[in-house]
Amino acid sequence: MITRAELREIFANGVWKQNSSLVQTLGLCPLLAVTTTLINGAMLSLATLLVTGLSGFTVSCLRKFIPYEIRMPIFIMIAATLVTIVDQCMASWLSEIHNLLGIFIPLIITNCIVFARIEAFAAKNGPIQSFFDGVSMGTGMLWTLVVLGGMRELLGNGTLFSGIESIVPSLSGLRVFSDGYPGITLFVLPPGAFILLACMIATKNAFLARRKAAEASR
């Protein structure tokens, strides 16, 4: 039986305590490459979320039948199948976004977070928990990439949500700063992503340190 506390623990782990981008710093290559806009970051995270959730579920269901010695090739085949499915689905339903994200959708298979969760969690736990764990990890990546992509888009181009019209045709992106805003190209390029990610990690660490100090003094 799965308790609510257990699920809450898994969720907190994925979204905050073991956040794939801020704590484990896994999957930095897609993080640097696609978070040029908020929508790109969100869509890549959603695709990754689907893969981590479904692969956790599948591997967990099959874990009793997978020989330990050859588990890695089998995990890779399962995850690659799911990535291909997600890739094909996006290509047919969200072809504009799919073209924008390009190679980074198939490359989800090389994202360490997928295998880290399969190996560390799904191979040892039940299907429901594993699915929930994958979704939580994906959610952690989602909010990080949305914040990072939002900051990069805002500083680099002065816009927010640009590209949303290719998902919801009735909406359009926001121009936050006036047309005179020159746009700091540095933040569109990978170094800007590094600088902003470092700022986010530092903020998280400062927050944790402050809370720890508050608990110690209590």
Next chain:
Amino acid sequence: MDFISPPYLSRNANVQGIMARVLFALLPGVAVYACLIGPAILLQIAIASATALAAEAAMLKLRGKPLRPCLTDGSALVTAFLIALTFPPIVPWWLTVFGTLVAIVIAKHLYGGLGQNPFNPAMVAFAACIVSFPALMSQWPSLTLETRFIDQILAVLGVSRELDALTSATPLDVLKTALRLAPGTPIAETLSDAKIHGAVGSRVWEYVAAAYLLGGLWLLRCKVIRWHAPTGFLAGFVALSAACWLFDPGRFASPLFHVFSGGVVLGAFFIVTDPVTGCASEKGNLIFGFAAGILAYTIRVFGSYPDGVAFSVLILNLCAPLVDLMTRPRVFGMKKK
């Protein structure tokens, strides 16, 4: 003798004294710059210095360090001067502020402050700005048009909208365009144009370079810098430019022209000589300078950016620890491995 371990004779040198001498050595260059190119440079120096000191104070406060010793050591002012002198003098004020903030906050204090920074802060600022605002960072004031001081000030304040009237391509830009657009045409005509070529180097800019050279030689004489890095830098730069020039004088300008254009002299005496981001050993500094010189020419002539000094210095900053490792002097009493 090639050992750099103690014992040493003590020389009464401190950061403050060194930085004060570097600033003093920059003054002839600043004076010539202000007279011949435009007094806007003084405004830029003021903006950069004020921003640098404010950012330095804020970062020291955030890091819980004492304000006084670091604020008065002058290192932030040297960074501010170098930023103002490497940026075009008529960039809007906020660009200078942005560059200075990048230099002091990111390139200096986030790495641990003076002495810990792996990259030259002023060059990081230049690289960040030219990557972010390539159009603004290539607007050099025209030397043939009579521009009034007030126009330059308005441009810096961001009020003037007619920047194009103030600017023109630098001699290096003209050369590069000639090399790109028409690979077959000789550049002799381009160079003979009096708007571009002065006595030895780029028109007017050669005097600024000469003034930097004067300050640099004075720094050498009072032993604030050693000869190895500047000599290596100029040697590497001249070696490659001479090779290109001898190979095809119709397409490449002479080494003398290149040395007295752009930021080469400033780089040789004030940027590659940075004791923090350069190498520790003498041989290491020779290698450091030589490689930076070769890269600077390569990026200037074949790259897409107006000048190559900043990027070459940054790349060599990355290599400096490796060069130091390779040129580790023999420990006294031990055999060379």
